[in-house]
Amino acid sequence: MVDTATPRRTTNRGPGRLLIAVYILFAIAATSRALLQIVTKFDEAPVAYALSAVAALIYIVAAIGLARAGHAGRRLALVCCSVELVGVVVVGILSLADKALFPDETVWSQFGSGYGYIPLLLPLLGLVWLYRTRPTTP
Amino acid sequence: MTVAAATGSPVDGLLATASIVLSLLLAVWSLVSAMRNRPPDRWQLIGLGVLELLLLALAVVALVAIAGGDRPGEPGAFFGYLVTLVCLPPLAAVLARMEPTRWGSAIVCAVCLVTPVVVVRLQQTWEVLGG
Numbered sequence: 173m174v175d176t177a178t179p180r181r182t183t184n185r186g187p188g189r190l191l192i193a194v195y196i197l198f199a200i201a202a203t204s205r206a207l208l209q210i211v212t213k214f215d216e217a218p219v220a221y222a223l224s225a226v227a228a229l230i231y232i233v234a235a236i237g238l239a240r241a242g243h244a245g246r247r248l249a250l251v252c253c254s255v256e257l258v259g260v261v262v263v264g265i266l267s268l269a270d271k272a273l274f275p276d277e278t279v280w281s282q283f284g285s286g287y288g289y290i291p292l293l294l295p296l297l298g299l300v301w302l303y304r305t306r307p308t309t310p
Numbered sequence: 311m312t313v314a315a316a317t318g319s320p321v322d323g324l325l326a327t328a329s330i331v332l333s334l335l336l337a338v339w340s341l342v343s344a345m346r347n348r349p350p351d352r353w354q355l356i357g358l359g360v361l362e363l364l365l366l367a368l369a370v371v372a373l374v375a376i377a378g379g380d381r382p383g384e385p386g387a388f389f390g391y392l393v394t395l396v397c398l399p400p401l402a403a404v405l406a407r408m409e410p411t412r413w414g415s416a417i418v419c420a421v422c423l424v425t426p427v428v429v430v431r432l433q434q435t436w437e438v439l440g441g
Binding site for chain 1: 387421427
């Protein structure tokens with residue numbers, strides 16, 4: 173009973189691994205973009221570039237949390253997905269309301285439209301996946 | 311034979327087209343595998359290897375052009391996409407090997423759908439200023 177249930181209850185197997193793949197993808201994309209923006213032209217749009225870096229960090233930590241599974245990993249992933257969801261919604265609204273605040277695109281601008289709205293979808297999928305794999309209360 | 315002779319853009323030519331086509335073929339193949347509940351097979355991994363070689367060649371062509379004095383329209387974004395691009399097939403291969411289920415094939419499919427998009431973005435970020 174326990175043996176068959178174990179793979180279902182861990183975040184780093186099956187569909188979870190696909191989710192981790194997409195998180196790593198965004199971690200690489202956001203990190204390389206943020207690093208180059210900060211190194212080459214931080215003064216042009218400090219808010220946008222700092223935000224890119226924060227987003228990049230969150231993708232990295234979320235991927236680690238999902239991959240490590242376990243109790244601490246799940247909590248880490250939960251925090252990251254939540255922050256990510258709030259971030260993409262708030263930044264999405266702000267970037268539409270006040271263009272001057274984000275003169276250059278970030279991963280989360282316009283709800284991630286530059287990335288096929290995947291930044292908006294990803295934290296939702298993450299939260300659903302964490303819920304689906306939630307530990308059964310003893 | 312120069313790959314980029316037609317447009318002057320080093321990332322728009324035979325190599326780019328070949329990698330897009332191969333990537334889409336791999337995406338279809340791995341989607342079929344995932345739908346048939348099959349783990350990633352040898353052909354998916356070989357395909358990812360060939361794709362990586364094509365992308366590395368594309369990156370070398372781009373870097374040679376830059377060393378020769380050409381400049382992409384948006385250098386920051388261009389290098390970001392270039393770094394991401396060459397990481398994609400190895401990422402798919404490693405995760406697919408770790409996940410010997412249908413979801414491994416799904417990972418290959420997802421990455422192979424992203425790759426053509428990144429190649430096209432690479433071309434766009436080169437041409438912003440040059441036109």
